[in-house]
Amino acid sequence: MTPSIKPRTIIEKIWDNHVVAERPDAPTLVYIDLHLVHEVTSPQAFDGLRARGLKVRRRDLTIATTDHSTPTTPRGLPIVDEIAAAQVERLIHNCAHFGIHCYPLGSEKQGIVHVIGPELGLTQPGMTVVCGDSHTATHGALGALAFGIGTSEVEHVLATQCLLQKRSKTYQVLVDGTLKPGVSAKDIILALIARIGIGGGTGFVFEYCGSAIRALSMEERMTICNMSIEGGARAGLVAPDDTTFQYVAGRQYAPKDAQWDEAVARWRHLPTDDGAIYDKSITIDASSLEPMITFGTNPGMGIPIRAAVPNPSDIYDPVERASLTRALAYMDLSPGKPLLGHPVNVVFIGSCTNSRISDLRTAASILRGRKVHPNVRVMVVPGSQQVKEQAQAEGLDRVFLDAGADWREAGCSMCIAMNGDQLEPGEYSVSTSNRNFEGRQGKGGRTFLASPLTAAASAIAGKVSDVREFL
Amino acid sequence: MPKLTSIESRMVVIPHDNIDTDQIIPARFLKTTSKHGLGDQLFCDWRYHPHGAPKEDFVLNKPESQGCQILLAGDNFGCGSSREHAPWALTQYGFSAVISTSFADIFKNNSLKNALLPIVVPPDVHDELLENPDEIVKIDLASQTLTLSSGRQVEFPIDSFAKLCLLEGIDELGYIQQHEPDIAAFEAAHPALIDTRA
Numbered sequence: 121m122t123p124s125i126k127p128r129t130i131i132e133k134i135w136d137n138h139v140v141a142e143r144p145d146a147p148t149l150v151y152i153d154l155h156l157v158h159e160v161t162s163p164q165a166f167d168g169l170r171a172r173g174l175k176v177r178r179r180d181l182t183i184a185t186t187d188h189s190t191p192t193t194p195r196g197l198p199i200v201d202e203i204a205a206a207q208v209e210r211l212i213h214n215c216a217h218f219g220i221h222c223y224p225l226g227s228e229k230q231g232i233v234h235v236i237g238p239e240l241g242l243t244q245p246g247m248t249v250v251c252g253d254s255h256t257a258t259h260g261a262l263g264a265l266a267f268g269i270g271t272s273e274v275e276h277v278l279a280t281q282c283l284l285q286k287r288s289k290t291y292q293v294l295v296d297g298t299l300k301p302g303v304s305a306k307d308i309i310l311a312l313i314a315r316i317g318i319g320g321g322t323g324f325v326f327e328y329c330g331s332a333i334r335a336l337s338m339e340e341r342m343t344i345c346n347m348s349i350e351g352g353a354r355a356g357l358v359a360p361d362d363t364t365f366q367y368v369a370g371r372q373y374a375p376k377d378a379q380w381d382e383a384v385a386r387w388r389h390l391p392t393d394d395g396a397i398y399d400k401s402i403t404i405d406a407s408s409l410e411p412m413i414t415f416g417t418n419p420g421m422g423i424p425i426r427a428a429v430p431n432p433s434d435i436y437d438p439v440e441r442a443s444l445t446r447a448l449a450y451m452d453l454s455p456g457k458p459l460l461g462h463p464v465n466v467v468f469i470g471s472c473t474n475s476r477i478s479d480l481r482t483a484a485s486i487l488r489g490r491k492v493h494p495n496v497r498v499m500v501v502p503g504s505q506q507v508k509e510q511a512q513a514e515g516l517d518r519v520f521l522d523a524g525a526d527w528r529e530a531g532c533s534m535c536i537a538m539n540g541d542q543l544e545p546g547e548y549s550v551s552t553s554n555r556n557f558e559g560r561q562g563k564g565g566r567t568f569l570a571s572p573l574t575a576a577a578s579a580i581a582g583k584v585s586d587v588r589e590f591l
Numbered sequence: 592m593p594k595l596t597s598i599e600s601r602m603v604v605i606p607h608d609n610i611d612t613d614q615i616i617p618a619r620f621l622k623t624t625s626k627h628g629l630g631d632q633l634f635c636d637w638r639y640h641p642h643g644a645p646k647e648d649f650v651l652n653k654p655e656s657q658g659c660q661i662l663l664a665g666d667n668f669g670c671g672s673s674r675e676h677a678p679w680a681l682t683q684y685g686f687s688a689v690i691s692t693s694f695a696d697i698f699k700n701n702s703l704k705n706a707l708l709p710i711v712v713p714p715d716v717h718d719e720l721l722e723n724p725d726e727i728v729k730i731d732l733a734s735q736t737l738t739l740s741s742g743r744q745v746e747f748p749i750d751s752f753a754k755l756c757l758l759e760g761i762d763e764l765g766y767i768q769q770h771e772p773d774i775a776a777f778e779a780a781h782p783a784l785i786d787t788r789a
Contacts, residue, residue: 141773146752149770151777153784161674163624172764183787189622203622210624221787242785254673254697270675270701271626272763280767282774286750318609319667322696352670354696373785383784418609418670439665443608536618545641557613557671559636 127393129290130359131325134265134390138248140282147284153247154264155277156233157184157220159211160538161252165275166214176218178281183242184215184222187232189538192501192528195226201540218278231504231530234258234472238342239506241371245360245387250277255472255554257348260357261341262364263390265325267354289399291324291353295332297407302588304482305340306474306552306571308332309347310412312404314422321353324400327392328358332406338367339478346473347554350419359391411587414556414569415459416447421556423459425574425586431455450558451566452546459568459584466549467498467579468561469572470528471535474552475503477510479572484516486576486590487523493582498525499541501533525579537562550578594760595706598687598730600660603650605634606721610664611671612698616680618672629676630683651684660687661728663720667691668709669698678705688730690737692717703753704763710737710747719743732758 128136141149155178162184169176176182189204191197199205208225215222223229229236234255237243245263250256252274259266273283295308313320326348333341341358348356358364365384368374375383410424421444423429429448432455435441448455453462469475469483480502492498500520502508508530511517517527534541535553543549543565552575556567568584577587620632638649645652662681668691669677678701681689688708699709708730712720719739720726729738732754737745756763 140777141770145755146766147750149767149773151774151781160621164626164675167624168764178783180783180786180788201622207622207624242787244784247784252673252675254671268673268697270673270697270704272675272701272704276764276767279764280770280774281778282767282770284752284763284767318670319693319695322667322693349671349697352667352695373787373789375784418611420609439606439608442606446607538618538622555611555613555671557611559617560613563617563619563636563641 127395129327129392129396129398130263130357130390131265131288131290131327134246134248135287137246147286149282150248150285152250152277152281152283153181154237154242154249155182156237156249156251156256157182157274158188158233158251158253159186159207160188161271162214162274163207163210164271165278166218168275169218169278174279176220176278179219181281182220182278184211184220185230185233185236186211186225188532188536190225190531191539192531192533192541195529204539228505228509231506232472232475232532234346235475235503235507238262238338239371239504241368241374244368244374244383245364246390250283254349255346257353257355258342258346258472260345260348260355261338262368263357263360263387265355265357268349288325288354289323291321291326292398292401293326293328293404294401295328295330295404295406297332297405298335299332299406299409302411302573302591303409304571304573305336305343307409307412308404308406309344310414310419310422310569311409312402313347313351313420314412316351316402318350318418318420319352321348321351324353326351326353326356327398328356333358334361337478338363339476342476343473347419350554360387411571411574413459413574413584415451415453416444417450417556417558419554419556419569421447422569426458426460428456428458429453460586462584463548464496464550464568464578464583465547466543467492467496467575468501468534468549468551468553469575470499470501470503470533471553472503472532473554474572475501475507477507479552480507480511480516481514483572483576484519486573486587487525487579488519490523490580492524492579495582496579498579499528499534500525501528502530504530534561536560550575550584595687595708595757596732598660599727601655601727602661602663602690602720602724603656603659604663604721604724605650606663606665608665609667609670612669612674612677613671615669615677616674621674621676626679627683629680630685633680633684658685660685661730662686662689663724664689664691666693668694670695673697673701675701675705678702678707682707690717690720703750703757706757708732712737712745712747716745
């Protein structure tokens with residue numbers, strides 16, 4: 121007779137596989153399989169190692185690139201911002217000093233850390249993945265437990281490859297049904313966050329499941345997992361399946377030959393067991409979703425593209441009413457009116473949410489043979505130099521340039537506005553990125569978050585638009 | 592890490608919900624390679640006019656806020672990015688505790704590593720504090736109590752290990768290093784899945 125084992129979720133399985141030490145009076149010590157490092161949240165951690173005379177414990181499990189304060193202007197030009205230049209230089213120096221492999225500015229494999237991890241085959245199912253960046257959840261699309269950490273924890277992982285963590289609760293996000301034309305992965309995640317609010321997932325890890333998630337490509341799953349943190353969850357993942365294995369197969373750091381077969385056999389045990397119990401669940405009907413857009417100053421303030429901006433006077437809770445009033449004042453929007461038709465100054469297609477080749481193909485499918493509105497500045501920023509190469513091989517760069525858009529080098533760019541790519545005060549953008557906080561895309565800038573389809577349609581019309589009119 | 596035992600201070604009140612780390616410290620200040628010098632940039636875009644002069648009506652710029660060690664804020668404080676620059680900026684300004692009804696996970700973790708207490712209180716206590724913004728509040732970490740000037744005492748939750756680290760000034764990295772035999776045993780049993788240097 122086989123011993124009865126409690127059915128477990130994939131989240132619990134990955135956690136259990138990485139427990140190094142457990143004591144009743146302290147958090148669990150967990151092992152980290154992959155540590156991604158970038159220029160912004162690492163210099164103080166490397167300084168900490170130096171001060172203690174420590175080495176990087178597992179250089180083979182650590183990789184670095186530059187993305188946040190990195191220019192997207194032609195490579196070879198100097199970094200104009202001296203402080204940013206010093207920070208990028210510091211990463212190169214630290215990597216050389218501590219023996220960490222780096223894909224620096226100028227490398228053909230440089231890019232946004234959450235784009236290159238999966239692209240290079242570094243991120244694999246069942247792994248624990250961390251990075252000093254809250255969008256590390258992206259890697260969950262491959263069936264990894266991936267989460268953002270602070271700089272102190274970056275230092276802990278560099279020194280010990282371990283972290284002290286408390287077990288998260290589990291949250292099933294069940295998305296069934298078929299998406300309608302013009303509705304995409306970005307709309308699923310914006311709809312989820314609009315429903316649960318930006319603190320709705322605090323203390324939880326999401327598992328996205330259901331027929332609509334299964335039907336998504338790996339890159340679409342990355343878009344969804346990426347914004348888990350926008351719902352408050354440190355991590356979100358999708359159980360690996362054949363779509364996952366086909367994506368990973370043959371990539372630079374993926375297992376090869378006999379090791380590949382072994383790995384796939386191991387990965388097939390990861391999905392959640394029948395009968396496993398989640399701490400919380402939510403169901404979303406994919407077929408009922410419309411293209412989504414945010415109107416406010418956090419990602420939970422989202423509405424279907426044709427809906428009216430909510431009216432504070434309709435809201436009973438005084439705190440929520442005050443939040444909405446503040447947001448509308450910052451955004452200079454009138455309550456009760458649709459956002460559709462609102463003029464935009466800038467369209468940004470990029471970021472770790474939506475800068476992969478499939479995102480660029482989608483945007484190009486709308487822009488092909490059309491012109492962007494003369495009042496709109498359109499920036500298309502590929503997530504990595506490899507994405508850029510691929511896009512150029514497919515002629516997508518010509519589509520963007522012919523339409524009047526700007527075609528840039530890889531980086532985080534206007535998602536976080538650290539590199540000179542930014543909104544001017546008062547400007548409105550439709551952006552495929554992940555955050556619409558006050559000033560996020562430049563001091564005084566105002567952000568409407570949406571899918572690459574909605575962004576491309578809005579670029580052509582010069583105003584917030586429903587892509588279904590362009591299909 | 593410096594030890595932290597008790598705090599007695601007036602509060603600075605920023606009552607909004609969902610104060611994100613981009614407001615606490617805007618991303619353009621993250622180009623620094625140092626942990627220091629961030630206190631002046633705390634809440635920068637709410638605190639200063641575009642030309643740099645302080646906004647007189649913003650709470651941090653009011654004379655009565657000077658020297659306050661406790662920030663009272665709305666729900667889900669510290670949401671957004673993982674930047675540890677947020678607790679660095681708060682502590683360098685002079686805060687030792689933030690009181691809210693909830694905190695974002697990563698911010699809470701980062702705060703506890705920097706001797707900044709994230710104190711969660713129930714909504715009714717939060718309301719009472721908001722109604723009495725001039726309160727002098729006492730926070731005692733050992734007993735996990737918050738005492739209002741009315742004499743009302745409220746217990747607050749805090750992770751027991753984080754509490755020990757704060758009270759004793761225990762260094763978390765040093766603690767992890769004591770687990771070297773466990774880490775080595777784990778590594779021996781789990782061959783590496785990748786080699787980034789290959």
